Amino acid sequence: MHSIAARLSLAASLVLAGFVLITALALQSSVHQRAERARYERLQGLIYALLGASDVAAEGAVQVSTAELPDARLRQLNSGLYAAVFSAGGDSLWQSPSLLGGLSALPALEVGEWRFTELQRAGGEPLMAALFGVEWAVSAEHSYRFTFAALGSADELADQLASFDRMLWLVLGSFSVLLLLAQLAVLRWGLAPLRKLAAQIRAIEAGEASQISGPVHRELRPLSHGLNALLRSEQAQRSRYRDALDDLAHSLKTPLAVLRNLAAERQLPAAERALLDEHTTRMEQIVGYQLQRAATRGRRALSAPLALRPAVERLARSLEKVFADKRCNFTIEIDPALDLRIDEGDLLELLGNLMENATKYGRGTVRIAARGGLQVGDDERIELLVEDDGPGFSGDAAELLARGARADTHSEGQGIGLALAADIVRSCGGELSLQRAEQLGGARVRVTLPR
Amino acid sequence: MRAVVIEDEEALREQVVAALQGAGFNVDASGDGREGAWLAREMPADVALVDLGLPGQDGLQIIREVRAAGRDYPILILTARSRWQEKVEGLEAGADDYLAKPFHIEELLARVRALLRRSGGWAQTTLNCGPLALDTRSQAVSLRGERVALTAYEYRVLEYLMLHAGTVISKSTLTEHIYAEDADRDSNTIEVFVRRLRKKLDPDGQLQPIETLRGRGYRLNLARG
Numbered sequence: 001m002h003s004i005a006a007r008l009s010l011a012a013s014l015v016l017a018g019f020v021l022i023t024a025l026a027l028q029s030s031v032h033q034r035a036e037r038a039r040y041e042r043l044q045g046l047i048y049a050l051l052g053a054s055d056v057a058a059e060g061a062v063q064v065s066t067a068e069l070p071d072a073r074l075r076q077l078n079s080g081l082y083a084a085v086f087s088a089g090g091d092s093l094w095q096s097p098s099l100l101g102g103l104s105a106l107p108a109l110e111v112g113e114w115r116f117t118e119l120q121r122a123g124g125e126p127l128m129a130a131l132f133g134v135e136w137a138v139s140a141e142h143s144y145r146f147t148f149a150a151l152g153s154a155d156e157l158a159d160q161l162a163s164f165d166r167m168l169w170l171v172l173g174s175f176s177v178l179l180l181l182a183q184l185a186v187l188r189w190g191l192a193p194l195r196k197l198a199a200q201i202r203a204i205e206a207g208e209a210s211q212i213s214g215p216v217h218r219e220l221r222p223l224s225h226g227l228n229a230l231l232r233s234e235q236a237q238r239s240r241y242r243d244a245l246d247d248l249a250h251s252l253k254t255p256l257a258v259l260r261n262l263a264a265e266r267q268l269p270a271a272e273r274a275l276l277d278e279h280t281t282r283m284e285q286i287v288g289y290q291l292q293r294a295a296t297r298g299r300r301a302l303s304a305p306l307a308l309r310p311a312v313e314r315l316a317r318s319l320e321k322v323f324a325d326k327r328c329n330f331t332i333e334i335d336p337a338l339d340l341r342i343d344e345g346d347l348l349e350l351l352g353n354l355m356e357n358a359t360k361y362g363r364g365t366v367r368i369a370a371r372g373g374l375q376v377g378d379d380e381r382i383e384l385l386v387e388d389d390g391p392g393f394s395g396d397a398a399e400l401l402a403r404g405a406r407a408d409t410h411s412e413g414q415g416i417g418l419a420l421a422a423d424i425v426r427s428c429g430g431e432l433s434l435q436r437a438e439q440l441g442g443a444r445v446r447v448t449l450p451r
Numbered sequence: 452m453r454a455v456v457i458e459d460e461e462a463l464r465e466q467v468v469a470a471l472q473g474a475g476f477n478v479d480a481s482g483d484g485r486e487g488a489w490l491a492r493e494m495p496a497d498v499a500l501v502d503l504g505l506p507g508q509d510g511l512q513i514i515r516e517v518r519a520a521g522r523d524y525p526i527l528i529l530t531a532r533s534r535w536q537e538k539v540e541g542l543e544a545g546a547d548d549y550l551a552k553p554f555h556i557e558e559l560l561a562r563v564r565a566l567l568r569r570s571g572g573w574a575q576t577t578l579n580c581g582p583l584a585l586d587t588r589s590q591a592v593s594l595r596g597e598r599v600a601l602t603a604y605e606y607r608v609l610e611y612l613m614l615h616a617g618t619v620i621s622k623s624t625l626t627e628h629i630y631a632e633d634a635d636r637d638s639n640t641i642e643v644f645v646r647r648l649r650k651k652l653d654p655d656g657q658l659q660p661i662e663t664l665r666g667r668g669y670r671l672n673l674a675r676g
Contacts, residue, residue, distance in 0.1 A: 249531050249532055249533075253531035253552040253553055254460040254462075254463055254531060254552060254553075255462075256552070256553040257460075257463050257466075257552045257553030257554060258460070258462040258463050258466065258553075259553070260553045260554070260555065260556075261463075261466040261470075261553075261555075261556045264555070264556055264557070280553070284553050288533065288551075292533075292534070314539050314543070315535070315539060317542075317543075318538065318539045318542040318543070321542055321547055321548070322542070322547075322548050322549070324547075324569055325565070325569070325574055344536065345534060345535075345536045348534075348535040348536045348539060349534055349535045349536070351535070352535030352538065352539070353535070
C-alpha cells in the first residue's frame with residue numbers, strides 16, 4: 001500500500017463497514033425480539049378476553065359467546081387471528097369462526113402454565129400461538145382442564161419485520177455511502193498540503209523553482225524548512241566549491257605559465273631548461289587534470305533536462321572556427337528532442353574533449369550520433385557515438401583511459417581529454433568505451449549515460 | 452604587425468609582449484580590462500590576445516565590444532579556466548581561437564601567426580605569390596627558391612603586403628601596423644622600405660611585385676598560389 005490516501009480510505013471504509021454491520025445486526029435483533037414479544041402479549045390479552053367470554057357447562061362443554069368475542073377479526077374466516085379451546089386430551093372443543101380446519105398437535109400444558117410457540121394450521125399456514133392451561137371448576141368437587149389458544153398469522157409479522165429490515169439496510173447503506181463520500185472529501189482536503197509540497201518539489205526538479213515557497217502547514221513546516229536549507233546549502237556549497245576551484249586554477253596556472261616560459265630562456269643551460277620544462281609540464285598536467293575532475297559535478301537529480309543536439313552544434317561551430325585549416329565536416333545525427341539530466345558544464349566538457357580529439361586526430365570528418373531508449377536494468381540510457389576518420393586508437397584502451405590519472409606522460413595526446421571524458425561519464429553513472437568506427441574507419445568513442 | 456595584449460598577470464604579460472616584439476610585432480599591452488577594451492577598440496590592431504579573467508572588465512565583454520564596434524581582426528583567448536563551457540562562450544562572443552594557460556610561448560606565436568594568415572585568407576604557413584615565397588614561421592623570404600636577405604622593417608612591410616595580397620594598403624595603414632605607437636611616424640620611411648624591397652625582389656624590373664597607386668597606397672600584384 002504505497003499511497004497514504006489509499007491507506008486512510010481503506011481503514012476508514014473497513015471501520016465504517018464494521019460499525020454499520022454491527023449496528024444493523026443489533027438493531028435488527030432487538031426490534032425482532034420486541035415485535036415478537038409485543039405480538040405474544042397481544043395474544044395473551046386475547047386469551048384473557050376469551051376466558052371472560054367463555055362458559056363451561058356441567059358436563060364439560062365449552063361455550064363462547066360470539067357476540068362477546070374481543071376482536072372482530074375472530075369472526076371473519078381466515079382473517080389471520082384465531083382462537084380455540086382444547087380439552088386436556090387435545091380434542092378441539094371450540095374454534096373461532098375465523099379458523100377453519102384443524103391445527104397441528106398441541107403440547108400438553110400444566111394448569112396455569114403459559115406457553116408461547118409456533119403451530120401450523122392444517123393448510124400449512126405458520127401461526128404464532130399463545131397457549132394457557134386452565135382448570136375450570138363447574139362445582140365444588142368437579143372441574144375440567146382445558147387449553148386456551150390464541151393464534152396469529154406468523155406471515156403477517158414476518159412481512160412487517162421484513163419491511164422493517166429493508167428500510168433499516170437501505171437507510172444505513174445510504175448513510176454509509178454518504179459518510180464514505182464525506183470521508184473521501186475530508187481526506188482530499190486534508191492531504192492537499194502534501195500534494196502541494198510534492199508539486200513544488202517537482203517544480204524544483206524541473207528547474208522551475210529553486211526553493212519551496214508560499215505558506216506551508218504547521219505539520220509540514222519542519223520538512224519544508226529542512227528541504228529549503230538543504231537546497232540552499234547545496235547551491236551555496238556548489239558555488240563556493242566552484243569559486244574556490246576557479247581561484248585555484250587562476251592562481252596556479254598563471255605562475256606555471258611564467259615558469260614554463262622561463263624554461264625557454266636562452267641564458268639557462270640546455271639541460272636545466274629541459275628539466276624545468278619537463279617538470280613544469282608535469283605539474284601543469286596534474287593541476288589541469290585534477291582541477292577539471294574536481295569541477296565535474298556529476299549527475300544532478302534536481303535539475304532540468306538538457307537537450308543534447310544544441311550543445312553538440314555549439315561545439316561543432318566552435319571547433320570549425322578553431323580548426324579552420326582542417327575544413328572540418330561534422331555530421332550530427334541526433335534527434336532534437338533527445339535530452340538528459342546533466343550539468344551543462346559537464347556536458348560541454350565531455351562533448352568538447354571527445355569532439356576536439358576527433359577533430360584533431362582525424363582528417364576532418366567527424367560523426368556524432370546519439371539515440372535514447374537504451375534499457376540498462378531499470379533506467380533508460382542514451383547512447384552517444386563520436387567517430388573520426390583518423391588512424392584510430394593505438395594500444396591498450398585501459399591504458400589510454402588511465403593516462404590522465406597518472407599525468408606522467410609528456411604527450412598531451414588523446415589521453416588527458418579521454419581520461420577527463422571518462423571521469424565525467426563515470427561520475428554521471430554512465431560508461432565509456434573505445435572502438436573502431438565502422439564507416440569512417442578511425443576512432444570511435446561510445447558513451448552511455450543515464451537519461 | 453600590431454598586436455594588443457590584455458593580460459592582468461604582469462610577469463606573463465611581459466613574457467608575451469617580449470616574445471611578440473621578438474617576432475616583429477608592435478604591441479599595445481594592458482593589465483586592466485577597461486583600458487584593454489579601449490586599446491582593442493581604438494588601436495589599429497592586426498590581432499588581439501585577451502585573457503578572460505580580468506580586473507575592471509572581463510575578457511568576454513571586451514571581445515563582444517570589439518566585434519560590436521565592427522573590428523574583425525582575429526582574437527586569441529588566453530584562459531586559465533580551460534573548461535569547454537568558457538571556450539565555447541569565448542568563441543561564440545567572437546574570438547577565433549583559445550590557448551589554455553600555461554602555454555609554450557612558441558605555441559602562442561604559432562597560433563597568432565596562423566590566425567593572421569587565416570584572416571588574410573591564407574591556408575598555408577608559407578605565403579606564395581608568384582615566384583615569391585614568405586615563410587611566416589621562420590620569417591624567411593625567397594624568390595624563385597633563392598633566399599632574399601631582408602631587414603626587420605623590410606620583412607614587416609612585405610609580410611603585411613603579402614598577407615593582404617591584392618588589396619590596396621594605404622601608407623598610413625602600413626605606418627600604423629609597422630611602427631610602435633611612440634616611434635617616429637614619418638611616412639617617407641615607408642617609401643624608402645618599399646623602394647629597397649623593389650630593388651631586392653626585382654633588380655631587373657621585370658616582376659613589378661609592388662604597385663604604387665598614387666594617393667591611395669600600395670598593392671602586392673603577384674597572384675596568390
